[in-house]
Amino acid sequence: AQSVSQHNHHVILSEAASLELGCNYSYGGTVNLFWYVQYPGQHLQLLLKYFSGDPLVKGIKGFEAEFIKSKFSFNLRKPSVQWSDTAEYFCAVADSGGYNKLIFGAGTRLAVHP
Amino acid sequence: DVKVTQSSRYLVKRTGEKVFLECVQDMDHENMFWYRQDPGLGLRLIYFSYDVKMKEKGDIPEGYSVSREKKERFSLILESASTNQTSMYLCASNRVRGNTIYFGEGSWLTVV
Numbered sequence: 001a002q003s004v005s006q007h008n009h010h011v012i013l014s015e016a017a018s019l020e021l022g023c024n025y026s027y028g029g030t031v032n033l034f035w036y037v038q039y040p041g042q043h044l045q046l047l048l049k050y051f052s053g054d055p056l057v058k059g060i061k062g063f064e065a066e067f068i069k070s071k072f073s074f075n076l077r078k079p080s081v082q083w084s085d086t087a088e089y090f091c092a093v094a095d096s097g098g099y100n101k102l103i104f105g106a107g108t109r110l111a112v113h114p
Numbered sequence: 115d116v117k118v119t120q121s122s123r124y125l126v127k128r129t130g131e132k133v134f135l136e137c138v139q140d141m142d143h144e145n146m147f148w149y150r151q152d153p154g155l156g157l158r159l160i161y162f163s164y165d166v167k168m169k170e171k172g173d174i175p176e177g178y179s180v181s182r183e184k185k186e187r188f189s190l191i192l193e194s195a196s197t198n199q200t201s202m203y204l205c206a207s208n209r210v211r212g213n214t215i216y217f218g219e220g221s222w223l224t225v226v
Contacts, residue, residue, distance in 0.1 A: 034215075043204075043217065043219055044217055046214075090157065096211075099145060099162070099210060100208060100209070101145065101162050101172075102159075102206070103173075104149075104156045104158070106155055107156040
């Protein structure tokens with residue numbers, strides 16, 4: 001069965017610090033990869049997605065993620081975080097060769113201090 | 115504008131009640147999903163459906179059932195609600211060969 005692991009459950013950073021959130025998945029077939037964000041009191045928003053092509057994907061709000069197939073990883077990065085990036089971040093995988101159902105990681109809560 | 119609509123945003127039910135959560139999508143999507151979201155656990159797949167009258171168990175189907183009589187509608191049923199089913203429930207839909215999944219706004223269910 002597919003699974004998604006997010007290594008950091010809580011991350012605390014100061015503004016302007018760099019961010020990297022880890023995501024690993026287990027699935028042997030072709031996958032589509034996603035990062036979602038949920039700001040306090042709001043519903044999920046898509047940050048970025050990878051289907052094929054360039055493994056370095058750029059998303060909204062200055063986020064990017066790199067797909068490393070050999071490591072089954074899709075880590076999220078941002079060079080300089082802002083207080084407004086305080087949110088919960090979810091990595092997700094869809095089995096594009098199957099039913100295309102989306103499986104989520106447990107999430108990482110990011111708190112950015114001014 | 116594409117839409118996944120969950121009819122009930124906030125519900126309070128008693129233990130043992132039968133609960134129906136309804137979801138409708140207007141995009142002619144083949145797939146529909148029910149997730150529950152809990153702090154520290156992320157979104158966990160309860161059931162999904164890839165066609166009318168077809169359903170597959172997700173990771174946590176116990177205590178739930180689903181119904182998909184029409185392509186646009188996917189219902190989640192709690193046969194006998196329990197307090198551990200207090201949660202946020204999210205409906206979603208996508209195409210089998212598509213690359214975007216659309217979420218509803220969620221239904222907050224409290225079982226007392």
